[in-house]
Amino acid sequence: MRSPGRAMLTRVTNARVAEVFRVFLVLGLTSFGGPVAHLAYFREAFVVRRQWLTEAAYADLVALCQFLPGPASSQVGMAIGLRRAGYLGMAAAWVAFTLPSALLMLGFALGVDALGGEGGWLLGLKAAAVAVVAHAVIGMARSLAKGWTRAGIAVAACLLALLVPTAWGQVAVIGLGGLAGVLWVTAPATCGDDTGSVPVGRRTAVGAFAAFVGLLVALPVLAALVDDPTLAVVDSFYRAGSLVFGGGHVVLPLLEAETVGAGLDDGTFLAGYGAAQAVPGPLFTFAAYLGAVVPPGGPLGALVAVLAIFAPSALLVVAALPFWERLRGAPRARAFLAGTGAAVVGILAAALYDPVIAQGITGVGTLVIAVLALGVLLTGRVPAWGVVLAAAACGLAL
Numbered sequence: 001m002r003s004p005g006r007a008m009l010t011r012v013t014n015a016r017v018a019e020v021f022r023v024f025l026v027l028g029l030t031s032f033g034g035p036v037a038h039l040a041y042f043r044e045a046f047v048v049r050r051q052w053l054t055e056a057a058y059a060d061l062v063a064l065c066q067f068l069p070g071p072a073s074s075q076v077g078m079a080i081g082l083r084r085a086g087y088l089g090m091a092a093a094w095v096a097f098t099l100p101s102a103l104l105m106l107g108f109a110l111g112v113d114a115l116g117g118e119g120g121w122l123l124g125l126k127a128a129a130v131a132v133v134a135h136a137v138i139g140m141a142r143s144l145a146k147g148w149t150r151a152g153i154a155v156a157a158c159l160l161a162l163l164v165p166t167a168w169g170q171v172a173v174i175g176l177g178g179l180a181g182v183l184w185v186t187a188p189a190t191c192g193d194d195t196g197s198v199p200v201g202r203r204t205a206v207g208a209f210a211a212f213v214g215l216l217v218a219l220p221v222l223a224a225l226v227d228d229p230t231l232a233v234v235d236s237f238y239r240a241g242s243l244v245f246g247g248g249h250v251v252l253p254l255l256e257a258e259t260v261g262a263g264l265d266d267g268t269f270l271a272g273y274g275a276a277q278a279v280p281g282p283l284f285t286f287a288a289y290l291g292a293v294v295p296p297g298g299p300l301g302a303l304v305a306v307l308a309i310f311a312p313s314a315l316l317v318v319a320a321l322p323f324w325e326r327l328r329g330a331p332r333a334r335a336f337l338a339g340t341g342a343a344v345v346g347i348l349a350a351a352l353y354d355p356v357i358a359q360g361i362t363g364v365g366t367l368v369i370a371v372l373a374l375g376v377l378l379t380g381r382v383p384a385w386g387v388v389l390a391a392a393a394c395g396l397a398l
Contacts (some may be wrong), residue, residue: 016085017092022373023050024077024096030385031097033129034111034358036351038073038282040136044377044384046080048139050263053080055143059341065176066326066344070241070313071284074098078317086187086199090317094310102288106302109272109292124369128388130372133352137345138378143343153180153339157346162353173292174343181339182332200322206262209319212312216242237287237308259290284309365398 023045031041039062046052053061065075074094081093145154160173215238218266223235236258260269272289284306291305292298327333361367372394373387382390 004345006192006271013085013088014031017088020081020085020089022239023090024081024093025100026385027077028041028100030040030388031280032125032388033132033282033356035071035073036348036356037132037350039076040132041135041384042073042076043139045119048380049383052263055140056337056341058323059140059144059344060337062177062344063337064320065317066170066347068313068316068320069244070316071282071310074282074310075313075317078314079321082199088097090314094314097281098306098310101276101279101285102276102302102306103113104279105272105276105285105289106292106299109289109302110298120395120398122395123362123366124392126362126387127366127369127395128373128391130352130356130370131387131391132367132384133379134370135358135377137352140341140345140348145340146343149184150181150338150342152219153177153185153342154346154349156180158349159346161347165350165354170347173347174340177343177346178336178340181335181342183335185335185338185342200225200318202322203321205319212242212315212319212363213233215311230301233294233296233301233304234308237291237305238311240287241284241309242312248262255290259294264290269297283363284291291398294366301333302356343374366395369394369398 027038027041027045031038032044043055043058046252047055048060061076062072065072065079068075072096077093077097078090084088085092093270141151141154145151157173160176161170163169164172219231219235219238223232237255240255240258269290272286272293276283276286276289287305287309288302291301291303294301296304361370369391373391375380375389376385376390
């Protein structure tokens with residue numbers, strides 16, 4: 001028989017898991033615009049509105065996930081769910097954020113062409129992404145790029161990110177920002193996080209990293225020894241999720257090599273890629289489409305591909321967070337993180353220019369929608385998802 005204290009703890013945990021699932025499901029249904037916009041949506045939902053994390057703690061998570069291979073925005077979501085409600089919270093955050101776009105991509109693969117083309121509603125959504133990212137840059141700059149030193153780091157990071165617009169370039173910019181922080185930034189008195197410790201022990205973290213490496217090595221061997229299409233899908237998509245830095249569009253060459261090179265025609269591949277641009281949530285759910293059109297295909301293939309491509313991200317988040325939490329408490333580590341926080345602001349500013357504005361502002365109409373959406377966001381009276389839906393409606397009307 002369970003004690004009253006344990007029963008109360010279970011109820012609190014279950015309530016938190018349900019809360020995590022509900023919030024991330026809304027984000028999964030409304031987060032258009034790619035990983036940069038997703039990070040802006042997350043900041044609005046969890047830093048500004050619910051205060052699950054401080055601005056500094058959120059920037060630390062973003063910096064960590066930029067260093068890890070895999071989809072950075074999904075990894076940030078997993079980490080937030082893990083911190084809020086343990087492993088069940090992590091699973092709830094991932095499922096809720098990923099499920100809507102994965103189902104849409106599966107439907108497209110099965111012939112349900114309900115996504116349409118480059119219509120007005122899609123143009124409105126892209127304009128909304130411009131406003132959301134601009135709002136995030138403004139808000140993060142106020143707290144993470146204060147003072148001449150950190151502002152200078154942010155500006156330098158922005159210029160470097162524009163000059164070297166690659167995933168490895170972003171990792172280098174964050175590293176250089178951290179080094180500049182150690183050299184020139186006075187460490188904050190505290191690490192700025194009041195959300196408690198991560199519920200992951202060192203042994204679990206080491207085990208997760210061992211599993212990550214072990215699967216990366218063992219799956220190609222098993223796929224070569226066993227002629228099974230499902231195992232081949234697991235091997236291909238796990239490798240793609242393990243070896244790409246930056247996420248998003250960066251994963252497409254790997255996926256093309258794994259699928260088109262294995263017999264899928266270019267036209268089918270590009271059709272799915274086009275559909276992936278029009279759905280909310282992580283671009284990695286493109287794997288659902290590919291898994292549904294390559295053997296074994298169908299819903300089972302889509303499920304296997306999605307699980308395989310996101311599995312490395314989950315293992316790496318569990319492996320990295322405990323050590324990251326301990327490291328960031330040291331004075332030099334806090335100075336390093338102050339520099340990386342400023343660098344993250346610069347990277348977001350660079351991404352705001354290209355590709356967000358470059359792809360989101362296509363004419364006078366989308367410019368007006370973006371400016372109005374940003375003005376509404378700055379008032380703080382309308383949630384980001386409400387602005388996104390209103391922008392889609394305005395785009396359709398125009």
